[in-house]
Each structure stands twice: as structure tokens, then as C-alpha cells.
Amino acid sequence: MTDPRNLRVAVIGAGMGGLGTALAFARKGFKHIDVFETASNLGFVGAGIQMPPNVIRVLDRLGVWEEIGREATNVKGTSIRQGSTDKELARVDMPDMEEKYGYPHCTGHRSSLASGLFNGCKQEPAIQFHFSTSLVSIDLYEPRPVFTVKPRDGEPYQVETDVLLAADGIKSVTRTQMMAKLGYVSEAQDTGQAAYRIMLKRSEMEHDPELRALIDSDTVVRWIGERRHIIAYPVSNKQIYNISTTQPDDNFAAATNATYTTKGSKSAMLGVFADFCPLVHRMLDLVPNGEVCEWKLRTHKPLPTWVLGAVALVGDACHPTLPHLSQGAAMAIEDGAVLAECLSRVPLPSDHGDAAQTAAAVNRALKVYEQLRRDHTYALVDLAALSGRTLHLGEGKAKEERDREFAEHRRNGRVPDKWASPDVQKMIYSHDCVKETSEKFDKIWATLA
Numbered sequence: 001m002t003d004p005r006n007l008r009v010a011v012i013g014a015g016m017g018g019l020g021t022a023l024a025f026a027r028k029g030f031k032h033i034d035v036f037e038t039a040s041n042l043g044f045v046g047a048g049i050q051m052p053p054n055v056i057r058v059l060d061r062l063g064v065w066e067e068i069g070r071e072a073t074n075v076k077g078t079s080i081r082q083g084s085t086d087k088e089l090a091r092v093d094m095p096d097m098e099e100k101y102g103y104p105h106c107t108g109h110r111s112s113l114a115s116g117l118f119n120g121c122k123q124e125p126a127i128q129f130h131f132s133t134s135l136v137s138i139d140l141y142e143p144r145p146v147f148t149v150k151p152r153d154g155e156p157y158q159v160e161t162d163v164l165l166a167a168d169g170i171k172s173v174t175r176t177q178m179m180a181k182l183g184y185v186s187e188a189q190d191t192g193q194a195a196y197r198i199m200l201k202r203s204e205m206e207h208d209p210e211l212r213a214l215i216d217s218d219t220v221v222r223w224i225g226e227r228r229h230i231i232a233y234p235v236s237n238k239q240i241y242n243i244s245t246t247q248p249d250d251n252f253a254a255a256t257n258a259t260y261t262t263k264g265s266k267s268a269m270l271g272v273f274a275d276f277c278p279l280v281h282r283m284l285d286l287v288p289n290g291e292v293c294e295w296k297l298r299t300h301k302p303l304p305t306w307v308l309g310a311v312a313l314v315g316d317a318c319h320p321t322l323p324h325l326s327q328g329a330a331m332a333i334e335d336g337a338v339l340a341e342c343l344s345r346v347p348l349p350s351d352h353g354d355a356a357q358t359a360a361a362v363n364r365a366l367k368v369y370e371q372l373r374r375d376h377t378y379a380l381v382d383l384a385a386l387s388g389r390t391l392h393l394g395e396g397k398a399k400e401e402r403d404r405e406f407a408e409h410r411r412n413g414r415v416p417d418k419w420a421s422p423d424v425q426k427m428i429y430s431h432d433c434v435k436e437t438s439e440k441f442d443k444i445w446a447t448l449a
Helices: 016-027 053-061 065-069 097-101 110-122 173-181 209-216 266-272 278-285 328-344 355-391 397-407 422-429 433-447
Strands: 008-012 032-036 048-051 077-082 088-093 106-109 127-130 133-140 146-151 157-160 163-166 189-201 219-225 228-235 240-248 261-263 293-299 311-313
Touching: 008 016, 016 032, 016 053, 016 110, 016 127, 016 328, 032 133, 048 053, 048 110, 048 228, 048 240, 053 065, 053 097, 053 328, 053 422, 053 433, 065 106, 065 110, 088 397, 097 422, 106 110, 106 228, 106 240, 110 127, 110 328, 133 173, 163 173, 163 328, 173 311, 189 278, 209 228, 209 240, 209 278, 240 266, 240 278, 266 278, 311 355, 328 355, 328 433, 355 433
Parallel strands: 008 032, 008 163, 032 127, 077 219, 163 311
Antiparallel strands: 048 106, 077 088, 133 146, 146 157, 189 240, 189 293, 219 228, 228 240, 261 293
16 A cells, blocks of 8 residues: 555645645655745734634644734633623623633634744745745546646646645635536525724723723724624733624625725724614724725635545635634644544555546545535534624514523523524534544544545
């Protein structure tokens, strides 16, 4: 039997999913991993990110959590408040995440997570990065994938590989072309929601005792209102307060562009949350004029398959999600870990020159990956959407029932904000994707014969 670690692996995209996938394969001993990224470098920017126990488990196995965790905030609870009054609807204590699930629940800066993954990749001689290089087309899906890329200042050229893993995001060229080849249309779709992402410095908040208490805390705070909410928490050793909002996509509609972002108006942002409490207003007032950016939140419908030949989709390319469960990046990184585990177990023919047999084995392993991940990720996508609808209820009986459930959460163990609900946390945080793969791979592999 030929060692599967000799397979050539190509990864499209160097976001969280792409970096996590490349590193997972290198840590499993794969020797030839090429990562193609449109950007000229990984100048990490972005806002805060939540890192729940299920993804920290993977990051620890990859050997990068120690670095990433240095600047993280260990979350000890969440406060869900009525946006208009700042009245607390529920406080969910989370002091024992590590005791329950083996790892804490943390918040951090996206740049810390991405740079930690990238630094791990740079330690691996098997990983080669090709920056300023965009995917043009998938020319062949099997037996060995062939694809065309174009350097920013060069001519297009073809690449041949054994496995092609597309972590190219919500706007995935791979997904669009794969679905078209299968006779499906899969374009990103508007959700009717948009987001402001704001980073306030400690120096901007410390003059106000209430604001200083927020950045000094180990608490995630969510202010909710009709069709809108704000979630906020400290990152970067509590030197930055991260604020993310969700609101109707009213200001964005006429200004969409290729990046799904637009320069926003501070007055428009303040208007969106005009009926929220003075504490929220004092935070938003600190945002400098000209530094308001709004993101369009988009998804796409569940796909008929994630795999064609020796090509597979990863992360947002196959299961983009709204941010209300804080699992987007986590699911993408988990995907990479499961892919590496699956392909490391592939029983290849002794004659690696038999391209057809090798391709069949690779395809079968990729289908095991899809079976392991598909139902789980789509369930979380649906839960995130449900949670958003629940948080954004307007006046009426449904909101009254929701608020009653918030008030009684300590007795019934359920919270309408699914991210904070202990039963949902148990389902997500106890899920060990690599352990599940090792336990189920052989059985699923056999069913695909």
C-alpha cells in the first residue's frame, strides 16, 4: 500500500479554513501542500472573534493554541439585555467551560487567530504559499485535478495535483464552477442583514466608569431589539473592545461591491440604533467619523454535494453561516482537521501509478469527510438563523414568550439566544471532530464501496 502522505494537496484560499486545512495536513505528515491566495500577503486585519472549546481543541492539537491564547479573554459568562433599556433579560454564567469540555471559551482578535495559524504553517517545510495568485478555473476534477491560476503580474498557468481543497469562501469560484458542471446554480444570496464591526481602544473607554467596566469584564454582552442586535466583548488582553452589530440591510442595498463591504455613515449607524439605551449610544459615539464600515451578510442554499472527483469544498464555500452562533471560523477549521484525518487513512493501491484507483480512493475519502461534516454543519447553520430570528422579534406574543424563557432559563436550562444556551453549548462544544472521524471512518468507508 502506498503511503497517502505522498499525495499532493492543493488548497485554494488562505483564510481561517485554508490555513487550518494546510496546517492539519502538514501535522499529519503530508509532504506536498500548496496554498494559493489572491492577496499579496496576509496582512491580518478584521475584528474580534469567538473561539469556543470545539475549535480550541483543534487548535491545541495543531500546536498553535498556546500562541493564540496569550491575548485571548477567557469568557466567564454572558449578559443578554434589552437594547432600549439596558435591562438584563438573562445572565448565563460560564465559569466551568474548561471543566466541562476540556477547553475554555475565549474571545480574541481575528488577527491573533489567523497569524497563529499562519505561523504554524510557516514552520512546516511541506507547505508552500503562492500569494497574489487567483484561481481562474477548474479544468479537470478527476482522476487528478487540474486547475488554472493567474499571478497578479503574470500569465495564467495550470497546476496538477492529487487533491484540491477549496477554502475560497462565500464567493467561491470552485463552488460556482463545480455546481455548474453538475447542472446546479449556487450563487451567494442576500440574507437581508448587514453588520457594523467596531473596535474601541481602552484609552477611548476608560474615562467612562460604565464603559471601563465592560472592557474590564470577562463577559460577552448582547443588546437585542427588533430586527437588530449588538454583541460586544473585550479582546487583545482587554486593550480593545470588539462590537459587532446585525441590522436590516437598508443602507447597503445601493452600495454593494465585490467585497460585500461599503463605507458607512456614522449618522446612519446611530440612526439604526436610535432607540437603544444611552450606554450603547456612548459606545457608538466613540467611533471616528469616516471609519464606519458595513458588511453585507450573505449565505447560500445547502448544496447537493461538496465533492466532485478529487475536489472538495471547505468552510464558507459549502456551509456559510450567519454569525449568531459564533461557529463560522470554528467549522471551517474543523473541516480541515477532518479532511486531513480522512485522507491520512486512505488505503491507496500499492502501485501509485494507477491513477484511476488512486483517484477512486481519494474521492471515497472525500465523501467520508462530507458525510461526517454535512449534517452537523448544516444543523449549526440552521440554529444560527433561528437564533437571529428569535433575538430580533418585535412586540407581540412571540417576544413575550421569548422573554419569559429568558427569565426562566436557570430552571429549564434553555436560553432563546442559542449561543448562550447550555443544551446547545453541550451539543457543539463536546463535539470532537477528529475523534469522531477516527471512530467512524472505517464504517462510513465500507458503506461507500
